[in-house]
Structure formats: structure tokens, C-alpha cells
Amino acid sequence: MATKPKSTLHLQIAHVLFVDVVGYSKLLINDQREIVQELNQVVRKTPQFRKSQAAGQLIRIPVGDGMALVFFQSPEEPVHCAMEIATALKNHPQIRLRMGIHSGPVDQVRDVNDQTNIAGVGINIAQRIMALAISLWMAKTSSSGRS
DSSP: OOOOOOOOOOEEEEEEEEEEETTGGGSOHHHHHHHHHHHHHHHHHSHHHHHHHHTTOEEEEEOSSEEEEEEOSOTHHHHHHHHHHHHHGGGOTTOOEEEEEEEEEEEEEEOTTSOEEEESHHHHHHHHHHHHHHHHHHHHHHHHTOO
């Protein structure tokens, strides 16, 4: 009789902040690089990022034109971080972001680069919320311009 393989699934509740740059694909390569570097610096300087990083309770996942920040201590962490990023970006008007936040189950996995990554509904929904937020903002912006 065959035995069932042991499951290595270890779900945790994560609190995800998904961030990306609006209009990134329309930028020239050099501008893309500058924007991402500047965004990375802004995010790394936020108090919540530094606090969670120092506690070993933050997973950083680059996603091309942005990042996913996965917090594990409280649902307030990504909210605080998003607010701190938004405040800091007042000094960087050339960076326009969209952000999505969601808490849900995730599993830590190793990616193709043998780096820690996240899989699960927790991160998937955060990305969808981010995409929905920009869609709603664009619909509101275009309808407010109508007479």
C-alpha cells in the first residue's frame, strides 16, 4: 500500500502591502531604473519597514515595477507602511503609486532564485485589490471631468 507524502504546507496569516508604479511601462528604461531605485530608497527609510525588518518579520519580494512587502505581526503594519510611503512621496511627485493591502493565509516557498517567496490567497488578493483601486480611481477621475 502506498503511503501519502507528508505535506510541507505551513500556512500563516500574512499582512501584505503590494505596491507598483503607475505608468511604469510607458517610461524609458533609464527612467524606469531611476524610479524603482528611488522608490526602494523611500520604502527602506519608512519607520514601519525598518521596525519589521529589524524584528525579522518582513519578507520583501521585488515585482518588477514595485514590490510586495509581507508582514507577520499585525494587520496594522502594512497600513502604517503605506501611509508612511504616501507621506514620503510628497517629496517625490514623479513617483505615482498604487497600493493594495490584504491579510490572508500564505505559505513561504523557495523561488527559482532560491529566495524566500510567498504563495497563497493572501498575496494574490492584495495584488487584485491594488489593480482594482487604480481602476476605480481612473473611473472616478474620468467621470469627474465630465460636464
